[in-house]
Amino acid sequence: MADHIGSRQRQLLELLLESKDGLCIDEMARALNISRNAVQQHISVLELEGYLQAGDLHKTAGRPVRRYVLTEAGINSFPKQYAWFSMLMLGDLKKEIGSEAFQRYMSKLGDNLSQSYKYRFTGKPADERREELLKIMDELGFKTGGKIDSGNNNPATIKAYNCIFHDLAQKHNEICQFDIALMASLLEKDVELAECMAKGSGACCFKITNK
Structure with missing residues (x-):
């Protein structure tokens, strides 16, 4: 969680x-044993940050009350195991089809x-x-510094x-073929991975040459 x-x-x-239909302020106050004002203050902060939102009015014996529900950001603030699952899935795929086919598969994805x-x-x-490739790589999170040597x-x-x-x-070093194929296809050039962070280098260094 954040x-x-x-x-x-x-x-x-x-x-x-735990309450997919949402809860009203009174229900949250009782569950946490705090005042309604305290709940409202917390709701204001969490709503502002996008973790929850006001849901539909809920009919009661008295006046209708507003329920609050989690947003997607709220749900995603809880721990997820994407990296673990990806490692499990890729490891099984590599074992199933072999290293060379796995490398071709990553190249195809790129x-x-x-x-x-x-x-x-x-x-x-x-x-x-x-220059456009640098922009795309930075959008994807590669952090190129926006320059080509x-x-x-x-x-x-x-x-x-x-x-x-x-x-x-x-x-799985074969995953680097994804980067190489992506860059080569967009530039219509040959791309060589000369240095690799996964192998201990300080940066991934891609050399671009004519086909």
């Missing part, structure tokens, strides 16, 4: 997680993803295509200072 959420607010979110970005490269010269007749080089699937790549 670290900045206070202990009482965490308890309130846990109550709502190439498939590139198709959704192709429109951003249409009609652009080589230098603008490289080139000169002295050396191949143009892109350095990525964040591996977006570092733990997975440490276990």
Whole structure:
């Protein structure tokens, strides 16, 4: 769960997680043994941060009361095991089809993803295509610093200072073929992974050469 959420607010979110239809202020106050005003203050903060929202009015014997429910952000603030599940799934896939086929599969995934970005490269010269690739990589979280190293007749080089699937790549180096295929398809150039963070380098270094 998000670290900045206070202990009482965490308890309130846990109550709502267990009550899919939502709870009203009085119900939350009784469950937590705190005042209605305290609940309202916590709700105001959590609603402002997008963790919960006001639901429908609920009919009672008296006046209708407003229930509060978790938003998707509220649900996602609880622990998830995406990395663990991905590791489990990829490990089983690699075992099932073999390392070479697994490498081809990752390359295919990268190439498939590139198709959704192709429109951003249409009609652009080589230098603008490289700049557009940097933007896309940064959007994906690779942290390139927005620059390409080139000169002295050396191949143009892109350095990525964040591996977006570092733990997975440490276990399965074939995953790096995803990056290579994505970049090669968008630039229509050959791409070589010269240095790799998953193998201990300080950055992933991609060299770009003509096909």
